[in-house]
Amino acid sequence: MNKKLNVLALLFLIACTTTTNPIQGQPQALTSWNIIDGIMLENWNKDKIESVLGHSDKVLTDSTNLYFDQDTKMQLFAIEYKADGQVVSFSFKPQENEVAEFSLDKIKIRWKNFKCADKSEQVTHRDYIEKRYWLECQNQAIVYYSNKKEVSYLTFTRK
Amino acid sequence: MKSAFLLFIILPYSSLTFAIDCPEGTRNVIAHFRSDYTRIDGTYVRSAEVKESCRKYSFLRPSKLLFLHKTPTAWPNRNEKFIDWSAKEKQEISNILKSLPKALTQVGTLKLHRARTSKWEGNAATSLPEENIITFYNNVSSYKLRNVLTHELSHILWKNLDQNEREKYFSIADWILNSKGEIFNQRAIVSEEDGRTSPEEDFANNVEHLLTNKNYDQKISPLIVNCLKQIIGIKR
Numbered sequence: 001m002n003k004k005l006n007v008l009a010l011l012f013l014i015a016c017t018t019t020t021n022p023i024q025g026q027p028q029a030l031t032s033w034n035i036i037d038g039i040m041l042e043n044w045n046k047d048k049i050e051s052v053l054g055h056s057d058k059v060l061t062d063s064t065n066l067y068f069d070q071d072t073k074m075q076l077f078a079i080e081y082k083a084d085g086q087v088v089s090f091s092f093k094p095q096e097n098e099v100a101e102f103s104l105d106k107i108k109i110r111w112k113n114f115k116c117a118d119k120s121e122q123v124t125h126r127d128y129i130e131k132r133y134w135l136e137c138q139n140q141a142i143v144y145y146s147n148k149k150e151v152s153y154l155t156f157t158r159k
Numbered sequence: 160m161k162s163a164f165l166l167f168i169i170l171p172y173s174s175l176t177f178a179i180d181c182p183e184g185t186r187n188v189i190a191h192f193r194s195d196y197t198r199i200d201g202t203y204v205r206s207a208e209v210k211e212s213c214r215k216y217s218f219l220r221p222s223k224l225l226f227l228h229k230t231p232t233a234w235p236n237r238n239e240k241f242i243d244w245s246a247k248e249k250q251e252i253s254n255i256l257k258s259l260p261k262a263l264t265q266v267g268t269l270k271l272h273r274a275r276t277s278k279w280e281g282n283a284a285t286s287l288p289e290e291n292i293i294t295f296y297n298n299v300s301s302y303k304l305r306n307v308l309t310h311e312l313s314h315i316l317w318k319n320l321d322q323n324e325r326e327k328y329f330s331i332a333d334w335i336l337n338s339k340g341e342i343f344n345q346r347a348i349v350s351e352e353d354g355r356t357s358p359e360e361d362f363a364n365n366v367e368h369l370l371t372n373k374n375y376d377q378k379i380s381p382l383i384v385n386c387l388k389q390i391i392g393i394k395r
Binding site: 060062064066072073074075078079080088089090091093096099122124125126127128129130131142144146147148150151152153155157 | 233235236278279282283284285286287288289310311314318321322323325326327329330335336337338339340353356357359360363
């Protein structure tokens with residue numbers, strides 16, 4: 001009887017230890033949040049950022065450095081640096097596989113201490129009337145989102 | 160959960176052909192590699208090779224046309240004078256709507272208003288996409304009604320698209336977001352010059368040209384055309 005119990009216990013232990021880790025291979029969402037937290041909270045400079053992101057893919061005339069996702073070729077970060085490599089401002093566009101990590105609700109919880117408030121405005125263009133929605137935080141971070149509350153991009157400007 | 164479901168839609172825009180003939184009201188999702196991701200509920204989804212399939216639009220609703228003569232509630236251009244529709248105008252619009260793709264027309268209740276003159280000189284129509292409202296002005300007769308209607312319906316379609324689809328258009332159409340959150344375009348050629356003002360206006364211009372101009376390929380790149388065809392669900 002004891003032998004049977006030991007076998008069952010062993011099988012149970014094996015089953016538990018071989019359960020697949022739900023977050024494998026460090027998904028991109030964690031990396032993106034790491035970089036955002038690094039810039040906003042730990043003052044990451046250009047060298048530190050590019051040690052994670054690699055060199056920028058493009059530099060705009062206003063000296064904004066653009067970083068694209070290597071697989072989808074879609075824009076990830078746009079970062080403006082001072083001459084000494086300190087970050088002046090950045091924007092970030094969540095990728096398809098990061099939508100859950102960058103939902104409006106999760107951002108609100110994560111940035112609770114930044115005292116963010118929902119804002120909206122109606123903009124009249126020549127042939128259409130647009131409604132804009134954003135989350136404005138006291139730390140100069142802004143999250144722009146759609147009418148369906150899907151996050152489009154976020155920006156941060158250092159004071 | 161809905162957003163998580165939409166994560167399955169990954170369309171490689173480099174491909175220009177569809178193997179499956181999808182019925183109207185659905186669009187092709189081309190075979191592609193799907194990266195692993197975590198759903199909002201925490202479920203881990205493994206990466207996979209997704210086969211080509213047809214997918215229904217999430218926003219399609221049976222269309223209902225309302226021809227209205229009063230000022231829409233919350234209409235910002237308060238000085239515009241709203242009037243009644245003529246029977247001929249109603250018939251023309253109804254006929255055109257029947258010939259347009261479902262992605263543009265099956266949007267639920269479409270509220271069509273009629274006013275004398277736009278606040279903006281030379282403007283034939285204005286839409287309020289979030290309310291499914293389009294207002295037509297007297298001078299619409301100077302333009303091709305099909306073009307104007309297609310353009311304004313494209314604004315409503317843009318509002319109906321999920322974030323991933325908008326982002327794909329943003330990327331394919333060479334829109335750039337700078338570090339301060341300003342959006343601008345880098346394309347040498349646009350189908351209409353005001354398309355440089357926003358991705359939404361650019362999208363509406365390009366859909367209008369694609370569906371109404373036989374020579375659209377002179378002003379819209381093949382990559383954008385393919386992206387729009389996938390979004391609208393048309394093959395021609």
